[in-house]
Amino acid sequence: MTEEQIRAHAARTGLPVEALARAFGAAEQPEAPLEIPDRMDVTYKYSCAEFTPFFRALRDEKRFLATRCPRCGEVTLPPRPHCTECRGACDWVEVGPMGTVVASTTLHFGSSASGGKPPFSCAYVRLDGCDTAMLVSIAGPAPSSGTRVQPRFRDVRVGRLDDVEFAPA
Amino acid sequence: MRRVAIIGVGNTQFRARWIEKTYIDLAWDAAEAALVDAGIGIGDVQSAVYGIYNEMFERQFMPDIYVHGALGLALKPSTRVATGGATGGAAVRAGWCEVASGLHDVVMVLGVEKCTDCFDYKSQNPTPEVLKTIAYSGDMNFETPLGLTPATSYALPTMAHIARWGTPTPPQMALVSVKNHANAQNNPLAQSPKLLTVEDVLASRPICDPFRFYDNCLYSEGASCLLLASEDFAKRNGRPYALVTGIGGATDDPQPGIRPDLSELTSSRIAGERAYRMAGIGPRDLDFAELHDAFTAAEIMSYEAFGFCDPGEGGRLIEDGVTTMKGRLPCNASGGLIGCGHAVGATGVMQVGEAALQVMWRAGKRQVDGARRGLVQSIGGPATTWTFAIIVEAP
Numbered sequence: 367m368t369e370e371q372i373r374a375h376a377a378r379t380g381l382p383v384e385a386l387a388r389a390f391g392a393a394e395q396p397e398a399p400l401e402i403p404d405r406m407d408v409t410y411k412y413s414c415a416e417f418t419p420f421f422r423a424l425r426d427e428k429r430f431l432a433t434r435c436p437r438c439g440e441v442t443l444p445p446r447p448h449c450t451e452c453r454g455a456c457d458w459v460e461v462g463p464m465g466t467v468v469a470s471t472t473l474h475f476g477s478s479a480s481g482g483k484p485p486f487s488c489a490y491v492r493l494d495g496c497d498t499a500m501l502v503s504i505a506g507p508a509p510s511s512g513t514r515v516q517p518r519f520r521d522v523r524v525g526r527l528d529d530v531e532f533a534p535a
Numbered sequence: 536m537r538r539v540a541i542i543g544v545g546n547t548q549f550r551a552r553w554i555e556k557t558y559i560d561l562a563w564d565a566a567e568a569a570l571v572d573a574g575i576g577i578g579d580v581q582s583a584v585y586g587i588y589n590e591m592f593e594r595q596f597m598p599d600i601y602v603h604g605a606l607g608l609a610l611k612p613s614t615r616v617a618t619g620g621a622t623g624g625a626a627v628r629a630g631w632c633e634v635a636s637g638l639h640d641v642v643m644v645l646g647v648e649k650c651t652d653c654f655d656y657k658s659q660n661p662t663p664e665v666l667k668t669i670a671y672s673g674d675m676n677f678e679t680p681l682g683l684t685p686a687t688s689y690a691l692p693t694m695a696h697i698a699r700w701g702t703p704t705p706p707q708m709a710l711v712s713v714k715n716h717a718n719a720q721n722n723p724l725a726q727s728p729k730l731l732t733v734e735d736v737l738a739s740r741p742i743c744d745p746f747r748f749y750d751n752c753l754y755s756e757g758a759s760c761l762l763l764a765s766e767d768f769a770k771r772n773g774r775p776y777a778l779v780t781g782i783g784g785a786t787d788d789p790q791p792g793i794r795p796d797l798s799e800l801t802s803s804r805i806a807g808e809r810a811y812r813m814a815g816i817g818p819r820d821l822d823f824a825e826l827h828d829a830f831t832a833a834e835i836m837s838y839e840a841f842g843f844c845d846p847g848e849g850g851r852l853i854e855d856g857v858t859t860m861k862g863r864l865p866c867n868a869s870g871g872l873i874g875c876g877h878a879v880g881a882t883g884v885m886q887v888g889e890a891a892l893q894v895m896w897r898a899g900k901r902q903v904d905g906a907r908r909g910l911v912q913s914i915g916g917p918a919t920t921w922t923f924a925i926i927v928e929a930p
Contacts, residue, residue, distance in 0.1 A: 385656035399554050403654075406591055417676060444677040444790050469695040469797055471687055474741040477666035478655045480682035488681055490691060490792045499792030501678050501691075508744060511698035527680045 367394065375403050414525065416447040419458050425525040428517075430462040432496050443493060443500045462493035463517045464535060470508035491515055491532060503531035536635040540769035540776040541927070543573025543762035544888040549726045549755040549876030552651040552661075558593050558758070562602040562647045565758035565881075569643070573762045574774055577606065580762070581639040583613040586626030586646035588879040588915075591668040593649055602645065619672055620829060622646060623759065623883020624913020624923030628782050630763045640768045646884035647758035665754055673917055674790060686743035686751065686830070688917050691791065693745060693832040695798040700847035705745060707850035708831035709736035712749045712873055714859050715828055719870025721901035724885070726755050726876035750831040755876030759885035766930075777891035781816070781926030783809025791918035800833070802922040803840035803912060810924035816908065818842040821864060823893055823903040825886040827914035827922075828871040834858075837912055838866075841924070860903070868893065868901040883913035883923070890927035 367375075367390040375390075376383040381403055389403070414421045423429045433456035434441045435449035441459060449456055470489030473480070480486070487504035505518060515532040523529035545568025547553070547561050556564070562585075570577060583606070585599035595601065599615035618625040623646040630644035655664040666684045673679040673688070697703070713733060719725035731749060739748035769776040785805040788794050794801065811817055818841055828834040835849035843864060844852045852858060858866035869875045869889040872882060890909040892898045898906075907929045915921040 381656055385659075388659055389654065389656060401554075403656075404594065406594065414676070442793065444674065444793070446793075468792065469691045469698065471690040471694055472744045473684060473687060474743065475684065475686075476663065476682060477670050477684050478657065478663035479667040479670060479679075480663075480684070483682055486682070488683060488687060488691075490695075490797065492792075498790075499797075501681065501683075501792060503681050508694075511695070527677055528682070 379403055379405050381405065417445060420445050421525040424529055425523045428519045429460055430493055431458045432461040432493070433457070434459045441496050442498050443496050459495070461495040465491040465493040465515055465532065467491055467509050467511055467513045467515060468499045469511055470504060472508045489532070503528060505531045505533040509534050537637055538766040539631050539634045539779045540764050540766045541761055541779065541887070541891040542764045542769045542772055542774065542776045543569040543575070544891055545569030545572055545760040546724050546885055546888065547758045548724050549757040549878050551726060551753065551755065553756045558587070558598060558647045558649045559601050559605045561756065561758035562645055563605060565647065565760035566606050566643065566645055569760035569762050574772065575641065575762065577608065579641050580608065580611065580643045581641050582611060582633055583608055583643040583645060584626045584630040585613065585615040586622040586644070586880040586884055587615060588617055588619060588622045588648055589668060592653065594652055602647065618921045619915025620827065620879055621883060621913040621915030621921040621923055622880040623885065624911065624925060625921070626884060627761065627887050627925060628784060628923055631779055631782055634763050634765055641762060641764045644761045644763060644884055645758065646881035648878045648880040649756050650754050651756060677790065678917070684743065686746055689830040689833050690743045690746055692797050692800070692918050693836070696836055697745065699798040702847060702850035703832050703835045704850060705737055706733055707835060707853055708745070708750055709733040710853045711828065711831040711834045712736045714853070715867050715871045715873040718860060718868055718901060719874025721899065722870050722875055725870045725874055726753050727874055728870065745832070746830050752829045752872035752877045755878040757876065757878035757881050759881040759888055761884055761888055775895045776930065777894045778928050778930055779925060780928045781810035781814030783807060783813065783924040785809070785922050787920050789917050789920045797918070799846065800836045800840040800919050800922070802919055803837055803914065803924065806922040806924040807841040810910070810926050814926040816926065821908055821910050822906045823868060823909040824864065824866045825869060825889050825909065825911045826866050826871060827912045828867055828873050829877065829914065831873070833914070833919070834866065834871070841910060865903050868898065868903055883911070886911045886913065887925055887927060894927055894929040
């Protein structure tokens with residue numbers, strides 16, 4: 367691919383010229399299939415919709431809200447707006463902030479959406495007052511099952527689950 | 536319900552990259568091979584079910600219609616199935632329903648997947664972008680923002696199993712990797728035939744605890760095709776065939792923390808019970824199994840889920856050699872996902888095809904002696920959300 371073509375691809379795809387030059391800089395083999403850079407992109411302004419109370423409480427108040435079925439009393443996180451057993455609408459109750467590790471792992475290799483984080487850990491944690499476990503980020507090494515953990519909130523929170531990570535209490 | 540036969544099996548090789556073929560041409564190759572194998576023409580195919588997992592891999596939404604046209608099936612009915620890693624198993628189930636119900640006599644089930652057209656320009660490597668694409672299948676509000684990879688999906692249930700039972704140990708997991716890489720040496724389709732030692736596996740780099748590099752399956756490109764027909768059609772066709780005698784499905788809660796027990800493969804246990812009941816058999820009646828060894832521990836936990844041994848005893852089963860080619864119940868003679876590869880939509884179709892070849896005694900160097908009945912497991916989704924268990928038997 368010529369430098370001119372690489373610059374044109376950069377303009378059309380939004381991919382950086384240097385990265386394209388590294389991938390396409392070598393001389394093309396005439397008998398090899400032709401390779402072309404591309405991307406499939408969608409940008410969003412998504413609605414948290416029925417989950418709004420959870421994410422607003424996390425972002426603005428550093429609190430965890432879970433759903434509770436007023437009939438059977440089951441407290442669920444990740445939240446469920448309707449009880450799968452009783453079929454009725456749930457209400458919101460505060461849970462945590464402390465919790466107990468159910469299972470944990472450390473990732474040593476990430477995806478291109480892991481933000482260069484590896485190694486990093488995550489765990490299913492049952493927050494106090496909750497009947498179910500939620501996946502959360504863990505600061506440092508993965509704590510063993512049964513470990514008590516507490517949250518650490520980011521200074522600037524945006525309303526996503528990565529606003530918080532947990533560490534052994 | 537009518538009895539359903541597998542009358543044709545066709546595959547491409549599973550490779551890290553098929554740079555010379557789109558998913559459409561891979562599908563063509565597998566379909567043509569299956570038609571030749573069955574001794575029928577494309578005009579005999581009345582309907583098609585496509586198993587294709589991920590639009591981003593194919594760089595095409597609704598990828599199935601482009602296959603359908605290129606195969607020369609325009610105006611025949613078709614559907615696409617997508618159930619993550621279980622896509623192949625679900626496609627077989629959907630095709631089975633069309634034949635068993637009497638809707639059609641001959642149905643093509645075609646699984647195909649690309650993946651390494653994905654490319655991460657930052658690291659100049661496909662892998663991080665492939666993993667990101669798969670990670671979009673996790674819960675986008677409550678799991679994916681943590682930057683996870685598909686490995687966590689199996690690692691966390693494995694860690695829960697280890698916390699409960701103390702197994703599988705790293706050497707037990709390594710034995711599965713050694714077995715499946717070695718079995719792949721007998722499979723001309725396989726992407727990763729290798730003679731490894733337990734030490735090689737234990738010395739490979741950590742990926743996601745407790746998994747090391749050789750505990751992982753490969754991601755692959757490839758296609759696999761089955762032709763399903765009523766048994767009446769199969770008899771008239773006059774060629775050897777296999778029968779699908781049991782299909783069990785179970786789809787668990789996709790948020791694993793909500794499940795009552797993370798330490799077992801619940802969907803596999805229940806799908807297996809349903810498949811056994813339908814076929815009127817139990818685990819002791821099996822001659823072999825093709826399991827969804829996305830990670831070594833998943834195979835070990837599947838031994839337990841399907842009743843090959845008691846809960847917590849799966850690690851001992853591989854230590855005792857029961858599931859090796861020389862054992863009482865060979866598992867993954869094909870090499871499985873670890874040795875043969877994981878071309879997602881194609882994988883379950885390939886494994887059902889492998890079971891059909893085994894019971895027709897056409898499996899070449901990897902033939903299980905006297906095989907008459909086998910179990911195929913197809914798993915997909917976060918922490919094995921979907922399982923389809925499929926029993927294949929000689930007529």
